[in-house]
Amino acid sequence: MNTKKTFGQRLGRDMKMNWSLYMLMIPVVVYFIMFCYMPMYGIVMAFQDYSIFKGFSGSEWVGFEHFIKFFQSPRFGELLLNTIRISAACLAFGFPAPVVLALLLNEIKSAKLGKVIQNCTYIPHFISLVVACSIIKIFTAETGVIGSFYNMITGSEAGNMLNNKNNFLPIYVISNIWQECGWGSIIYLAALSGIDQSLYEAAEVDGAGKWRKVISITLPSILPTVIIMLIMRMGQILSVGYEKILLLGNDATSEVSDVLSVYNYEVGIKQSRYSYSSAIGLFNTLVNLLFVQAANWISRKVNGYALW
């Protein structure tokens, strides 16, 4: 290799040699510029008083006005708290569920039975959110299977369970577990199937029982996977999606179900306050980015393993 050639010369040679590859690259580059980088450029509207008639170039610049307005508004703390509350509840209950499911599935002796159970638990993952939320609403309604039972037990006369804001969080978290727990267990099952079977045999020769084997072999073997998943999950603490809340929430629950992304949607799409909502969205994106980076950094320190 001739190192004396300039970068331009080398690039030219590479392009000549691999011209067909660069041709294949073109549509991909165009796609990313149009649909990923253009919207990023669109973020400038968070610093403008954007008007669709004036466009990005004609709108007036206002600096950080929208951010300051948002941070000072009483909604800010409320939204942040709701977001963290929902996220933390999903983390506390939703995160361990697939790990436990995978461990229990691993103890099933019959491979066939295990497969059947696994497949049953995957199905809810593929049901669309609209359908899943409507099933949740039907079940928790006054006349629904869960709703009527709930009303009978608690003596509540509020009708549908979702009319009571205190029920929102449990319903949200449990239905999340219903939909995602089976699917989430796949990654742990993969880790479990990677464990060297001779370890178990050696332990058995030494007289280890089931509990001993689980504690001394199984748990330590999947711990790295669990930690990585946990850290990555922590990185998403402020990214609670809006789709499910838009479908499930109502006026009665908005006090607890209004999270940053939902408010962003309400302000931006429903009220057409584009610049203000862009500022909220940018704030949310940046905080998420910060958390993910921090999570990755911690992962590298703890595990010596990072995603990038």
Place this chain on the structure above:
Amino acid sequence: MEAKATKTKVRNKIRKESPGERVFDVFNVIFLLALSICMIYPLWHVICASFSNPMRIARTAAPIIFPMNADGGLGFTVAAYKQMWTHPLIIPAYINSIGIVVVGTTLNIIMTSLCAYVLSRQNVMLKKPFTLFVMFTMFFSGGMIPTYIVNTQIFHLDDSYLALILPGAISVYNMIIMRTNFESIPVSLDEAARLDGAGHMRILFQIVLPLSKAIIAVMILYYAVGHWNSWFQASLYIRTPEKKPLQLLLREILIQNDTSAMSSSTSGTAAGQADQAEIGETLKYATIIFATVPILIVYPFLQKHFTKGVMVGAVKG
């Protein structure tokens, strides 16, 4: 299978299980079976309810185990499905969704495999900056509103299906799964083809893609299910009622309780309105099944592949 069986035999010889462990095994199986039933029961309930007598369903709060007639016995009726058929938008919405799935998924596969192929090649300058250029979009994005404004004001995708197909043409996560798979193809094949004078286009279409059928099947599934189930993008961009995809229409029927578009011969009187409310409930069940049937049909055949992508992702991630 055989190896596993002998292994179990060897295990049993070494050590007998204690009674406590056996009790655990039994309870574990019972618990997991009960859990699986809980997981799929909501869907079963909806299936049974959709074939049941509407009046009966409206009066029952107990779990439904089989389709019921008016007296609560085993009975079977397709009244709700017939009623659903009268909704003027449901068939167009179904066709729209199928179209979006077919065109959208085709584009997804082409674009994703192009991107994955380019990123999987060795010895290409610009590989590093290009990888960075692609990966960056995973961590930072314009956000909902700037994206919406750019798509509607600059690209004029308002009320167009392109708004549902183009913006998500490449999922970087799926692309990484595909790239990992492409990288596992022996380099020697590639080199031999290059010596024979094949360009990258030919290598991609005649060597790499045919060798990656399994992963492409997985990708088709992921993308197709994604398109079929998505409603939010459509709610942002699609204005014309006739253009709405199925899930968006479902949201109106199921979540916003708008069944008024469906004809009812008994409407008008107060009793008729009560009847309609009851039929409205069963209608919901019928529409849920109608919308989920494609996935329920496809699922048993493809469940083996569904998990494969997660596995490949897990190896990498």
